[in-house]
Amino acid sequence: MNQFHNQLRGVLSLLDSIERDLKVNDLTPNEKQVLYTVAKTQKQEANISDIVNSSGLSRSSVYKTLKKLIDADVVALIQSDHDKREFLVKLS
């Protein structure tokens, strides 16, 4: 009985090891939401206003979350070519 459960736990550990390498294993729901929004954007980079609109999070939450994701090297900020005051977000 225990052997079967241990084997099933082994499969879950395998999936955890993939998550760790994809760097998505310890993200909070907000971080996942922001990352998902950046990943699904049709353009190469996402505008911060787009992330605020499609994630449903407040602007300050998005900024805080982005800082954590940048520190974790999951996403990167780049300056917009059109407007130097605007920053775009892309996957690292």
Added chain:
Amino acid sequence: MNSLSNYLDQVLDFIKVSFITFIASFTLWLAWAVVILDSFNEGRLPLGSLIFLPNAARVIAICFFGFRAIPALYVAEILGPELIFNNLYGYESYITVFISIMAVPAALLLLRSIGFRFSEGRQNFLDFKNYRHLLVVIIIAAAFNAIFVTSFLYLFQEKMISAATTYRYFVGDIIGAVVILLLLTLLNLAFKSLNAR
């Protein structure tokens, strides 16, 4: 009495392993037939067998549950074409499916023969909880499957098999297993997020 309990526990384990393996393998076969083959037939994908999803069930079931998963895998892969496509591949598939499934134990035996162990805490052990170790088995099993199945079809069924076919089997098995591993990871992630809320 104790030995009878142990024996019955083993039988129960075997039934659970067989059930879960059958469901996983049959579902993947169905998904492959419906999603991938249909996309190929409608021209959205270049080649259906380039993403052979059921290979993931073979590798994961045998590596984690052991050789006792083999009967359920075999039944699932025979029943798929038999029930859904009315024996699409003919009776030769009874042998080719067996060869394909046995490619995984063959890969494990090869690794064992060169000194790898499969228990934790020993030197040179393969730990399938680390996906890189599982990838090694996926690649070797895909090579065995490609070589032996196409050889069987060429030698005994006298089918015209090109190098491209063998290559497609090899690449299709690897891509199929990797796609399913990534999908399972995303599902696991989503499930954990839901539980965390």
